[in-house]
Amino acid sequence: MSEALRQTRRVLGADAMIVSARNLDNPAGIVEVTAVGTDKGGRMRPPVSPGPDKSSESHDNRESLSVTLEPLMEEIASLRRMVREMRKLTDEAILPGFNDLRTLIIESSREQEAGRLLGPLYTELVDTGVMPDLARDLVRAVELELGLKDIDRRDWLSLARGLLRDMLSKQIKIAGPLVPGGPARIFSFVGPSGVGKTTTMAKLASRMALSEGLDIVIITTDTYRIGSVDQARRYSELIGVPFVVADRPETMAAALRTYAHVDALLIDTPGRAFENEEVREHLKELLAATGEAVETHLLTSATHSPAQQAAIASRFGVFEPSRVIVTKIDESMQPGGLLNIVKMTELPISYMTGGQRVPEDIEVARCGKVVSLLLGVEA
Numbered sequence: 001m002s003e004a005l006r007q008t009r010r011v012l013g014a015d016a017m018i019v020s021a022r023n024l025d026n027p028a029g030i031v032e033v034t035a036v037g038t039d040k041g042g043r044m045r046p047p048v049s050p051g052p053d054k055s056s057e058s059h060d061n062r063e064s065l066s067v068t069l070e071p072l073m074e075e076i077a078s079l080r081r082m083v084r085e086m087r088k089l090t091d092e093a094i095l096p097g098f099n100d101l102r103t104l105i106i107e108s109s110r111e112q113e114a115g116r117l118l119g120p121l122y123t124e125l126v127d128t129g130v131m132p133d134l135a136r137d138l139v140r141a142v143e144l145e146l147g148l149k150d151i152d153r154r155d156w157l158s159l160a161r162g163l164l165r166d167m168l169s170k171q172i173k174i175a176g177p178l179v180p181g182g183p184a185r186i187f188s189f190v191g192p193s194g195v196g197k198t199t200t201m202a203k204l205a206s207r208m209a210l211s212e213g214l215d216i217v218i219i220t221t222d223t224y225r226i227g228s229v230d231q232a233r234r235y236s237e238l239i240g241v242p243f244v245v246a247d248r249p250e251t252m253a254a255a256l257r258t259y260a261h262v263d264a265l266l267i268d269t270p271g272r273a274f275e276n277e278e279v280r281e282h283l284k285e286l287l288a289a290t291g292e293a294v295e296t297h298l299l300t301s302a303t304h305s306p307a308q309q310a311a312i313a314s315r316f317g318v319f320e321p322s323r324v325i326v327t328k329i330d331e332s333m334q335p336g337g338l339l340n341i342v343k344m345t346e347l348p349i350s351y352m353t354g355g356q357r358v359p360e361d362i363e364v365a366r367c368g369k370v371v372s373l374l375l376g377v378e379a
């Protein structure tokens with residue numbers, strides 16, 4: 001048999017297999033084998049008998065084996081077709097989906113990485129008093145601007161800080177100082193109790209009258225809080241300018257007639273207007289009684305929480321303020337909070353106050369100063 005197998009492989013190749021053998025019962029020990037092999041392309045070759053016997057019996061065997069193998073070969077061919085089709089399906093349908101998923105995973109891990117890198121920036125903003133939502137928006141904007149491609153850069157955080165500084169410098173609007181003789185010569189100061197309306201008005205009145213030599217009048221509409229009228233009167237006496245209490249539309253209109261010639265009229269208002277709608281309505285009537293354009297400055301303290309600032313922006317919206325004055329910068333542990341009111345109202349900042357001294361503790365808002373309060377670096 002080993003000789004038969006050797007001969008078979010010589011004829012049919014190394015892969016040949018003997019599928020049947022018959023002892024021919026002769027003294028020379030010759031056997032008849034039937035074998036299958038593969039051709040060069042790996043296809044099965046029909047079974048052949050390598051031996052010398054070409055009898056009709058062996059021919060019949062070969063024929064019958066060929067008939068037996070035919071379905072098998074067809075099966076193999078159909079399996080091949082199936083594999084080809086499956087591969088096509090994988091290439092056309094599954095692979096693109098898989099690639100999308102892969103991209104998604106890579107992108108989200110990059111975003112997480114970006115979040116990890118920019119986390120300190122977000123924390124810095126929140127620590128300085130910026131509302132979490134606003135801080136998140138700012139950090140996201142920086143992230144977009146930077147582009148995830150730069151994620152590996154070591155100086156990413158300082159790049160991000162620089163970008164944030166630039167972004168804030170563009171976004172924060174600055175109004176500039178009060179300019180009597182501009183579109184308005186009447187300036188009113190509204191805001192909640194104790195925010196610094198009377199003090200800020202006195203600081204400005206003092207600068208206008210004493211430093212700039214302008215002809216001004218102080219008017220108070222706050223007859224609600226005890227001592228309020230006296231406080232405003234005292235300031236006007238110290239500065240040396242006329243003082244009027246206008247608690248009715250008629251007295252306001254009369255004051256305007258009396259002081260028709262002055263450069264500027266500064267109007268103090270009651271803090272009570274924050275919580276009391278009637279007081280707000282009354283104040284509206286008084287301001288309307290001036291018969292002139294009134295430039296209203298909304299005062300908010302840097303010590304106010306975002307929730308307080310939101311309430312202030314909403315309740316004083318009826319006066320249509322066109323400027324924001326941020327007070328008590330000196331007292332605030334979180335001066336970055338001023339960004340909240342600026343964002344909530346979308347109004348430009350006119351002044352910032354940083355102490356109780358009249359008139360020293362006030363300055364015209366500058367973008368660099370505001371940004372430095374937020375980020376701790378002068379822009």
Ligand SMILES: Nc1nc2c(ncn2[C@@H]2O[C@H](COP(=O)(O)OP(=O)(O)OP(=O)(O)O)[C@@H](O)[C@H]2O)c(=O)[nH]1
Nearest residue numbers: 193194195196197198199271327328353354355356
């Ligand atoms: N630390 C600090 N204190 C300030 C500042 N501005 C005002 N104040 C003080 O805050 C207190 C209240 O100031 P007012 O000017 O009376 O506040 P107001 O808004 O007129 O208050 P009402 O009339 O009650 O509504 C006073 O003690 C002021 O000296 C500031 O920028 N920093």
Ligand SMILES: [Mg+2]
Nearest residue numbers: 197198222228
């Ligand atoms: Mg006051």
